[in-house]
Amino acid sequence: MLTRISNSPRDYAWGSRTLIAELEGRRPSGAPEAEVWFGDHPGSPALVEDGSGRTLDTWLAEESAALGVPARLPYLLKLLAAGAPLSIQAHPSKAQAEAGFAREEAAGVPRDAAERNYRDDNHKPELIVAISERFEALAGLRELDATRRLVQALGDGPGTRALRAHLEGADATATLREAIAWLLGPASSEDVVDVIAAIDGARSEEFAAELALARSLAKAHPRDPGVVVALLMNLVTLMRGEALFVPAGVLHAYVAGLGVELMAASDNVLRGGLTPKHVDAAELLSVLDATPSGAPLLAPREVAPGVQLFDAGVPDFALAAVTVDTGTAELDLSGIALAVAVGGIVEVTGASGERVTLQPGQALVASAVESPLRLAGAGRAFVAMPGRP
Structure with missing residues (x-):
């Protein structure tokens, strides 16, 4: 069985207005086109082009026995086109998702509620491969010494002094976790505003790209602590054909470009800023892997010519x-x-x-x-x- 499937782009506000249309060789719609989902996820199942009018979820459920295919796919394949940065986010492990989903089910939180964190009981590791010439992303937490150098470039205001103090610990993982908890908590609000103000005048040859991105984030999300959290993260530029793999707990935010994205079939997202959507800082911290490292790149291996x-x-x-x-x-x-x-x-x-x-x-x-x-x-x-x- 070999059957064509199709879907329409989803018009999330961060979507590009040109990238998907250019790939498909058509005129842009004029609206943001963020993602095209090729899968059976109920949020936007693909259409099976066999003349039956069925979506892929229905098709799999009805044809699984006869065709020897599973009734559900374990993954979701997408085209993703970022014209503006997505929210900073992390995803739970399988065990964390199962516990969180059971907890919210027991509490009676509707699955479509804005404050719901766990909409299913699955983990959501994800992989993205750049298919535009360049694809920019924030992924993982930068090594602490490098982040201290970046923060030094922000000057000596009260907010930057407070941020430096929260980055002084000897244990890098514990220090970064505590710094993010502080940034996302209410006690930091005035300091966050001060740090964001300091970004505009900051200069650093080593971190010029990071500061340029932070300035654009600050314009789009004034007073958002996610702007400062982004300063702690690796800024990654993928060239066409290069990939990022984001496992459970790793902070990330796609910034700009077109990619093929593949993930486990889940809708569990814990957000940490740069979004008007629900941010549950405590729950994000409960799944966060705050271990500093380089960007989580994934190299392919050749399996056939x-x-x-x-x-x-x-x-x-x-x-x-x-x-x-x-x-x-x-x-x-x-x-x-x-x-x-x-x-x-x-x-x-x-x-x-x-x-x-x-x-x-x-x-x-x-x-x-x-x-x-x-x-x-x-x-x-x-x-x-x-x-x-």
């Missing part, structure tokens, strides 16, 4: 990047797969002989019995499938 696999070692998903140029590339599937083309023309043929041609932005669903998939033409596609158990 023209096929690179991004494998984060989670059971929910793995992502193959397939490039073909007049020849043919073969990909062994580990289960039901979704494929999306991001350049050129890609012809996908399954083991049954079924064939679907994809242009940029077009996608399909393939059952595991179609393995190996053969991709031909001259283009590039990404194929999502289950990961290692």
Whole structure:
């Protein structure tokens, strides 16, 4: 079974007005276009283009037994186009999600309530691969000594003195956790305003890009403590084809660019600023991994000619990047797969002989019995499938 699927872009305010339209080769709609979901998530299930009018969640539920496919996908594949920074956020581990979901269910918090933290009982590790020339993100907490140098560039106002004091601890992880707890708490409000004001005049050759981003964040989110939290995070620029993997507890915020995103099938988000949405600082801190490190980059490995696999070692998903140029590339599937083309023309043929041609932005669903998939033409596609158990 090899069947085309489609969906419409979601118009979140942070979405780009051009990137998805340019990929698909069409005129921009005029509205922000943030994400296109290729999956069965009930928030925006893809449409199965088999003439039945069914969405992918309904299609899987009704056809799973006959086709030998699962009734639910363990992952969600997206095109993500950021025209403005997303909220600073982290996601829970599986155990944290199960406990949090059970707690809110017992408390009777409606699943669609704005203050709900856990809308399901699943974790949400996620992977993003840049498909624009550049993709910018904040990901993970910077090494503490480097952050101290950045804060030194902010001058000597009362807020920056208070921030420096909160960054003086010997244990880097505990120090960063306490600093974030302070920034997101009510006691810091005047100091946060002072730090944000100091950003405008700060100069540093080492941290010029970080300060430039902070100034733009401050204009969009005045008085938001997330602007200062962002100063503690790694600013990452991915070039086309490079990837970030964000495991449970790691703070991140995508800033600008177009990428293919793959995540576990969950809607659990704990926010830490740069958003008008609900911020539960205590709950965020309960899942936060405050260990400082470099950016969480994920390098692929070549598994076949023209096929690179991004494998984060989670059971929910793995992502193959397939490039073909007049020849043919073969990909062994580990289960039901979704494929999306991001350049050129890609012809996908399954083991049954079924064939679907994809242009940029077009996608399909393939059952595991179609393995190996053969991709031909001259283009590039990404194929999502289950990961290692």
